[in-house]
Amino acid sequence: MTAKKEGKLGEALRRYRLLIAGATLVVLVMLFGLVGRLFVPLERAEVGAGRPAKPPSAEHWLGTDQQGRDVLADLIYGTPTSLRIGVIAGVLGVTIGALMGLVAGYSGGIVDEVIRVIVDILLTIPSLMILIIVASMLGAVSVEAMALIIAALAWMWPARAVRAQVLTIRERMYVQVARFNGASNLKIIVGELLPNLAPYLAANLVGAISGAILASVGLSTLGLGPMTQPSLGLTFYWAITYGALIRQMWWWFLPPIVIIVILFLGLFLMSQGLDQIANPRLQSRA
Amino acid sequence: MQGRWMNAGQCISIALKFSEVANVTIGYIVRRIGIFLLIVITAVTINFFMPRIRSTNPIQSRLNQLAAQGGVYENQIQELIKIYNAKFGLDKPLWQQYLIYWQDLLRLDLGVSVAFYPQTTLEMIARSAPWTIGLLTVSTLIAFVLGTLLGALMAWPRTSGIATALSPLFMTLSAIPYYLVGMLFIYLIAMRWRLLPVGGAYSAGTNLSLSWQTALDIGRHAVLPAASIVLSSIGSWGLGMRAMMTTTLGEDYLHMAEAKGLKPSTIFKDYALRNALLPQVTSLAISLSLVMSGAVLVEVIFGYPGVGNLLFKAIAGNDYFVIQGIALFIILSIGVVLLALDLLYPLIDPRIRYRQG
Numbered sequence: 001m002t003a004k005k006e007g008k009l010g011e012a013l014r015r016y017r018l019l020i021a022g023a024t025l026v027v028l029v030m031l032f033g034l035v036g037r038l039f040v041p042l043e044r045a046e047v048g049a050g051r052p053a054k055p056p057s058a059e060h061w062l063g064t065d066q067q068g069r070d071v072l073a074d075l076i077y078g079t080p081t082s083l084r085i086g087v088i089a090g091v092l093g094v095t096i097g098a099l100m101g102l103v104a105g106y107s108g109g110i111v112d113e114v115i116r117v118i119v120d121i122l123l124t125i126p127s128l129m130i131l132i133i134v135a136s137m138l139g140a141v142s143v144e145a146m147a148l149i150i151a152a153l154a155w156m157w158p159a160r161a162v163r164a165q166v167l168t169i170r171e172r173m174y175v176q177v178a179r180f181n182g183a184s185n186l187k188i189i190v191g192e193l194l195p196n197l198a199p200y201l202a203a204n205l206v207g208a209i210s211g212a213i214l215a216s217v218g219l220s221t222l223g224l225g226p227m228t229q230p231s232l233g234l235t236f237y238w239a240i241t242y243g244a245l246i247r248q249m250w251w252w253f254l255p256p257i258v259i260i261v262i263l264f265l266g267l268f269l270m271s272q273g274l275d276q277i278a279n280p281r282l283q284s285r286a
Numbered sequence: 287m288q289g290r291w292m293n294a295g296q297c298i299s300i301a302l303k304f305s306e307v308a309n310v311t312i313g314y315i316v317r318r319i320g321i322f323l324l325i326v327i328t329a330v331t332i333n334f335f336m337p338r339i340r341s342t343n344p345i346q347s348r349l350n351q352l353a354a355q356g357g358v359y360e361n362q363i364q365e366l367i368k369i370y371n372a373k374f375g376l377d378k379p380l381w382q383q384y385l386i387y388w389q390d391l392l393r394l395d396l397g398v399s400v401a402f403y404p405q406t407t408l409e410m411i412a413r414s415a416p417w418t419i420g421l422l423t424v425s426t427l428i429a430f431v432l433g434t435l436l437g438a439l440m441a442w443p444r445t446s447g448i449a450t451a452l453s454p455l456f457m458t459l460s461a462i463p464y465y466l467v468g469m470l471f472i473y474l475i476a477m478r479w480r481l482l483p484v485g486g487a488y489s490a491g492t493n494l495s496l497s498w499q500t501a502l503d504i505g506r507h508a509v510l511p512a513a514s515i516v517l518s519s520i521g522s523w524g525l526g527m528r529a530m531m532t533t534t535l536g537e538d539y540l541h542m543a544e545a546k547g548l549k550p551s552t553i554f555k556d557y558a559l560r561n562a563l564l565p566q567v568t569s570l571a572i573s574l575s576l577v578m579s580g581a582v583l584v585e586v587i588f589g590y591p592g593v594g595n596l597l598f599k600a601i602a603g604n605d606y607f608v609i610q611g612i613a614l615f616i617i618l619s620i621g622v623v624l625l626a627l628d629l630l631y632p633l634i635d636p637r638i639r640y641r642q643g
Contacts, residue, residue, distance in 0.1 A: 117321060117324070120321060121321065121324055121325050121328055124325055124617075124620060124621060124624060125325065125328075125617050125620070126576060126616070128582070129613055129616055130332070130613075132597065132609075133333070133336055133609060133613045134336060136609055137336040214463055217463070218465075218582075218583060221465070221586075222583070222586070222598060223601065223602065224601065236469075240586070240587065245469060245477065245484075245587075246477065246484065248473065248477055248478070250473060253469060253473070254473075257466050257469060257470065260466060261461070261462050261466070264461040265458055265462075267461075268457070268460075
């Protein structure tokens with residue numbers, strides 16, 4: 001940090017500027033869905049709410065799609081669906097991953113070996129591929145089912161990251177001291193390991209959430225997601241199915257792209273910011 | 287090394303070197319091959335059980351779909367299902383089906399397409415794989431070279447403002463999924479400005495002969511899909527390289543090189559870049575192994591006739607044997623490339639020795 005005198009708030013703002021900028025963008029996207037639904041009723045996002053394929057007008061700010069849905073309403077109700085899948089899958093994935101990583105790193109031996117082989121195998125197979133197979137075999141899935149499927153394949157990176165961290169933290173002096181003082185394993189894990197892992201877990205969580213949103217939007221775009229509830233991916237699916245690109249119906253496919261860009265950019269900045277906090281070596285250069 | 291081709295002596299010396307490495311690492315090789323076999327078994331087993339967990343029969347759902355499209359009678363469908371069930375062995379007990387599935391796989395029999403009946407899955411994959419491999423390999427390599435250079439320049443203290451100014455742009459692009467960039471390209475470049483074709487891999491009615499015209503046509507069709515992949519992956523290559531460069535720049539031998547008074551460009555090229563490059567090359571190999579599964583949605587959006595598009599059509603047409611076949615094919619191709627990479631890596635990087643322990 002510079003030697004210049006600054007207020008505490010100013011310094012915090014500077015230090016965490018990536019994190020703050022990212023969080024602001026993400027909150028903006030969340031507010032779009034949450035505040036929007038106070039003004040726009042769900043009926044407008046349903047088939048036949050307006051005349052089909054009309055460009056933006058005073059009545060439909062973002063026009064209507066081929067089946068007469070109001071695009072703005074569709075996005076207002078669709079964005080939170082995609083966010084929800086991402087958050088459920090991300091939280092579940094990181095929780096499972098952290099547990100696996102803790103167990104593997106802390107206990108070592110055969111348990112560690114087995115978990116490592118499982119993680120290695122699952123990381124080799126591209127998860128989008130497995131998701132595509134599973135989703136296409138299961139047929140129509142609900143939002144929660146989709147989140148579960150994605151979570152089942154989102155825990156490996158966190159598990160690996162946590163395990164690596166646990167291996168180094170385990171040998172640090174303060175953990176040794178706690179052990180010599182007769183602290184139980186559980187106490188060491190909860191009291192010594194977890195607090196030190198927190199920044200890593202946070203960075204991993206953001207990464208997992210953005211990966212899960214990416215996966216869910218991708219699957220829905222392929223027509224493999226929940227088909228009855230609006231979501232960003234489903235909007236793309238219909239837009240592609242009805243040739244919105246060829247017919248230059250920009251009001252239909254541009255707004256969801258803008259939302260996704262803002263969302264992913266926000267999550268990306270957040271994870272970069274958290275990374276800086278977790279690895280102070282990066283900070284001096286930023 | 288003289289010329290492009292290795293002579294016999296070099297081949298032998300490489301073989302000797304490999305066995306030398308292998309001597310120390312027999313345990314490692316066995317372990318690595320074991321993991322590969324586990325991957326194959328897991329993939330095949332998932333592939334086998336997935337459709338069977340579902341309560342409906344894949345053939346029945348496909349035929350129902352056909353019935354909905356054009357009047358086939360219900361009793362005819364039941365007949366057809368019986369015939370198909372016997373044909374595909376779906377009336378036998380599960381463990382027997384599982385064994386038969388393995389037998390078929392070992393004979394490279396991935397089943398036939400239900401939607402395009404007489405065609406086999408293998409034929410369909412063989413026809414679309416070259417397009418995917420070509421598109422993805424070229425764009426991965428371009429993205430790798432550009433991104434790595436950009437990342438190296440970003441970490442280098444003497445870099446002019448251009449690289450530093452460009453980097454936020456590529457970081458932003460890297461946060462966007464490939465296919466959304468592709469959608470923007472189609473809308474702006476292909477539809478509005480009509481500069482390049484909207485989709486497909488070649489103009490309709492082209493007979494694919496070896497000529498400059500065909501090559502140019504294929505190239506023109508590949509520009510937009512390739513560009514959308516390149517633009518959105520440059521950023522992550524750059525980030526990786528920047529991190530490696532930063533670490534390398536702190537090493538003692540770089541200070542030594544500076545103290546010796548070497549030219550900055552020499553230090554950059556021969557000391558910093560080279561050493562930071564190795565992990566990047568590993569990532570490159572891994573990305574190349576993912577080529578087959580790389581860009582399903584890009585292919586779908588551009589109507590590119592590759593494996594991803596085939597998969598999309600198979601999903602839409604409930605064509606389960608094709609879906610399974612593609613999934614298996616992709617997983618196997620990744621497994622093979624990664625296995626080869628892990629076995630060859632000690633030759634590339636002498637610092638790596640896989641000893642037990």
